[in-house]
Amino acid sequence: xxxxxxxxxxxxxxxxxxxxxxxxxxxxxxxxxxxxxxxxxxxxxxxxxxxxxxxxxxxxxxxxxxxxxxxxxxxxxxxxxxxxxxxxxxxxxxxxxxxxxxxxxxxxxxxxxxxxxxxxxxxxxxxxxxxxxxxxxxxxxxxxxxxxxxxxxxxxxxxxxxxxxx
Numbered sequence: 001x002x003x004x005x006x007x008x009x010x011x012x013x014x015x016x017x018x019x020x021x022x023x024x025x026x027x028x029x030x031x032x033x034x035x036x037x038x039x040x041x042x043x044x045x046x047x048x049x050x051x052x053x054x055x056x057x058x059x060x061x062x063x064x065x066x067x068x069x070x071x072x073x074x075x076x077x078x079x080x081x082x083x084x085x086x087x088x089x090x091x092x093x094x095x096x097x098x099x100x101x102x103x104x105x106x107x108x109x110x111x112x113x114x115x116x117x118x119x120x121x122x123x124x125x126x127x128x129x130x131x132x133x134x135x136x137x138x139x140x141x142x143x144x145x146x147x148x149x150x151x152x153x154x155x156x157x158x159x160x161x162x163x164x165x166x
Contacts, residue, residue: 026059026100026127034059034102035131041067041082042104048072055104056082056111058090061097066090083115087122100127108132116146124151 034057042055049072057067068085080088083103090098101119103111108130111119119126120142128145131137142149 030059031100031102031129031137034065034100034129035104035137037065037067038082038102038104038131039133041069041086043069045069045082046071049074049076052105054082054109056086056101058083058086058101059099060090060095061099062095064090064093064095066093066095081112081115083111084118087118090122096122098122098126100129102129102131104131104133106133108136108138110140110145113146116142117149120146120149120151124149 037057038055040055041057042053045053045055047053047070052070054070055067056069057065059065066086066089068082068087068089070080070082071085072079083101086101087098098119101111103109110130111128119128124142126142128140128142129137130140
């Protein structure tokens with residue numbers, strides 16, 4: 001994609017909202033912006049039980065950024081992760097196509113299984129950037145983290161739900 005306006009210094013991001021598009025480009029500056037937004041969201045985490053703060057920030061197909069932090073609850077099963085909070089915020093503002101998500105933790109942990117499943121719903125080829133507080137960073141795709149994921153196509157092929165556009 002050398003003709004892409006942001007191709008200088010950009011890295012490919014796997015994102016397939018349209019089958020004719022094979023990837024999108026995201027610059028190092030945009031990655032740093034996402035990591036900074038996730039880091040800022042992490043400072044707002046409500047973690048009185050585990051003390052393990054997580055921040056996430058995602059970029060939608062139109063370039064909007066939504067951030068979230070984890071929110072714990074005394075009834076542990078009601079805790080909501082940072083990644084899902086960011087996704088739910090984006091959905092509440094009408095967004096459906098997510099390009100990339102950055103997740104920041106103290107030690108650079110990847111999203112949990114529930115978050116991987118929720119992220120898959122909005123882009124099964126999404127790029128996931130994982131960062132730690134020391135500045136380390138790794139990049140994955142959702143298929144790397146959740147191979148053979150369950151998705152809407154499985155319900156549709158079983159006749160459980162009609163096919164819908166995102």
